[in-house]
Amino acid sequence: MPRLSAEQIDQFNKEGYLYLENAIDADRLKTLQSEFEQWKEQSRAETKAYGETYDKRPRFDVEPGHSANQTALRRIASPIEISDAYLDVMRNNLALDAVEDLLGPNLKFNNAKINSKQPGAATQVKFHQDFLFEPRTNDDMITVLFFIDDVTPENGPLEVVPGTHRKELYEHWHDGVYTGAVAPEIMQKYKDKSVPCFGKAGSACLMHTTLLHGSGPNLSDKARTLFICEYCAEDSYPLQVNHIPSKYMEEIVRGEFTSRVRCSSYDMAFPEVPKGASFFEQQAKM
Numbered sequence: 001m002p003r004l005s006a007e008q009i010d011q012f013n014k015e016g017y018l019y020l021e022n023a024i025d026a027d028r029l030k031t032l033q034s035e036f037e038q039w040k041e042q043s044r045a046e047t048k049a050y051g052e053t054y055d056k057r058p059r060f061d062v063e064p065g066h067s068a069n070q071t072a073l074r075r076i077a078s079p080i081e082i083s084d085a086y087l088d089v090m091r092n093n094l095a096l097d098a099v100e101d102l103l104g105p106n107l108k109f110n111n112a113k114i115n116s117k118q119p120g121a122a123t124q125v126k127f128h129q130d131f132l133f134e135p136r137t138n139d140d141m142i143t144v145l146f147f148i149d150d151v152t153p154e155n156g157p158l159e160v161v162p163g164t165h166r167k168e169l170y171e172h173w174h175d176g177v178y179t180g181a182v183a184p185e186i187m188q189k190y191k192d193k194s195v196p197c198f199g200k201a202g203s204a205c206l207m208h209t210t211l212l213h214g215s216g217p218n219l220s221d222k223a224r225t226l227f228i229c230e231y232c233a234e235d236s237y238p239l240q241v242n243h244i245p246s247k248y249m250e251e252i253v254r255g256e257f258t259s260r261v262r263c264s265s266y267d268m269a270f271p272e273v274p275k276g277a278s279f280f281e282q283q284a285k286m
């Protein structure tokens with residue numbers, strides 16, 4: 001039963017993004033906010049990136065200039081591994097219902113993180129396309145950015161360039177270096193065409209994985225924290241290692257595993273995921 005209107009589905013298909021109010025209910029939002037505040041308090045004791053993730057990298061990242069008095073916790077990789085509340089929201093929320101309407105019925109989880117810009121934070125995210133960080137066998141993939149704080153035009157909102165998911169994939173390698181951003185001339189070309197996504201805490205912005213987007217610094221005295229989850233169609237398989245791996249990657253979050261594809265390197269990487277049919281098993285069904 002679709003929950004999005006035909007207009008909302010049309011808008012997402014045409015523009016590549018969709019804003020949804022109340023994607024997280026008030027009680028769970030409060031818990032997410034208070035857990036983030038606790039992580040922020042803990043960060044006062046740290047001077048550089050700390051903690052450990054699934055792939056042994058630091059889980060918590062702080063901005064240059066972070067100190068006990070002026071905290072600048074800016075990233076938390078896979079908070080779903082250290083918080084049942086974040087895990088619960090990743091698995092069940094209204095934005096995921098909307099993703100089901102757009103890409104369903106069968107969906108997998110890809111990765112999750114928190115991006116925070118504390119008041120006055122200089123953190124900018126240059127224009128990029130998420131798909132270039134995680135190419136897969138198809139691009140039926142949506143990034144959901146949940147607003148943990150109110151997002152305003154001043155506190156460094158996400159900025160998207162409508163319709164660019166239907167154009168091309170832009171190079172993110174420059175002079176032999178993967179910069180995770182498009183070239184300056186592409187940024188220049190689209191700079192004036194970007195649209196800010198702001199709204200109340202608990203809202204969410206859904207973005208097609210190939211949509212061009214970025215964000216500016218936080219120029220206000222209010223924090224801007226986002227919980228970001230990526231979901232993809234169940235028949236979309238990773239072509240390279242997940243850049244934010246967690247024990248939940250590739251978990252089926254809606255519908256079921258269809259056994260449509262069998263890929264031995266995938267089976268090795270995810271031994272716990274049910275196995276699909278082999279090529280000959282598939283063809284024998286015809």
Ligand SMILES: O=C(O)CCC(=O)C(=O)O
Pocket residue numbers: 115125130156157158213214215226
């Ligand atoms: O935090 C933001 O404003 C942008 C997030 C984003 O685009 C990313 O982390 O890929």
